Amino acid sequence: MAPALIVARRELAGYFATPVAYVFIVIFLVLAGALTFTLGNFFGRGQADLQPFFAFVPWLFLFLVPALTMRLWAEERRLGTIELLLTLPLPQWQAVLGKFLAAWVFCGIALLLTFPLVVTVNLLGQPDNGVILSGYLGCLLVAGAYLAVGAAVSAMTKNQVIAFVLAVALCFVFGTAGSPVVTEFLSTRLPILADIARGISVAERFGGFTRGLVAARDLVFFASFIGFFLFLNAVVLDHRKAD
Template identity: 75%
Template sequence: MRAVLAVARRELAGYFATPVAYVFIVIFLVLSGSLTFSLGNFFARGQADLQPFFGFIPWLFLFLVPAITMRLWAEERRLGTIELLLTLPIAQWQAVLGKFLAAWAFCAIALALTFPLWITINVLGDPDNGVVLCGYLGSLLVAGAYLAVGAALSAATKNQVIAFVLAVAVCFLFAASGSPVVTDFLSQRVAAFAEIARSLSLSDRLGNFGRGVVDARDLVYFASFIAFWLFVNTVIVDARKAD
């Protein structure tokens, strides 16, 4: 575990060594605040909660998380530093896990910086803070799911733009699979496909957390989803390390 943490610290420090991290955080905070208070009809709803914020999170992360992951492995391969990383006395899965944890910690920092929203609803009303905390937990799990996908696809190419586009496309499929448009379309053809699409939806899973429901099935889903894509990441790195 020490090797994993060493890689994670190296990667996390690398984020804040350039302006990219700060730009990402500023964009995330501005968009999350503006969407919550404007398109989310925060004041018109007359309810002291963060449901609008959690409703927008999967779509905010849809573009911002792939922007983080597109360089995780693509940049290493482009610069040729991946060989140096993999010749260190660590296993490939440790390098994969370390990079993932660094990106996840970065997303956790970005989410934590939205605390003014939490303070606002407590000033304006008497919210159920347990529900809000569950919503943040679900948001962090969605970020982890997107990060796992993006990291695996970043390992598949040297081009960061291609890695970004692929990650957005794949994450969009999982985010939108439970939407009424998709499920209604599938149910008119094969009802079983609609149920499968709904069960794979990241947005629906987050909706449960946003209502304060922490279901063991949702936790298992996110854990399995992340583990699967990290496994794919490790396989890709192993297959392409000599490219």
């Protein structure tokens, strides 16, 4: 087994050995369900799809994912185990990748547990399950993008509160960069920046997935986005691990 997978397995077991996992999953499911049925008007819309759910998931991840990543490296520092982990014979990027994978799989588990929603729409009507599937894929990719940002931020600071706030702020920037409010403001003043804002927007890419469009360029976007922040994580870790 690759060292990254061994690290991921240990991390994932660690989530479930503490209340972190259960609190995260319960809060995620309660909020996702409540928002979908109340604000999302799930029944009143009269349509057999999961659009209200997909509209809220990125906003939930905006706060819950940084809560997950803030302790990623800070906790290792606090316990001193970072010294143990990084003196085991594994390349440093494998440790970075392993931690990321564990958190990503964990978000995947949380998403999987929203399956009653899928069952419900299938009982009530004939939804396009392809669109639902691509929507879930989009959610997973958004989670991955936010996780990569949060993990990199967590490597920068020992302080978990700072890691959380910075990660939320950064994820918010990437989440909303493509929204009309931002791009219209920019296009009247600095048109070049408007294009860039649309280009780096996670939400913009996610929109395609919720409509059932799985485009290669969106997949490439998420892959390079995640790759870039994991690389940043490894670089920061290399410089700051002993501080």
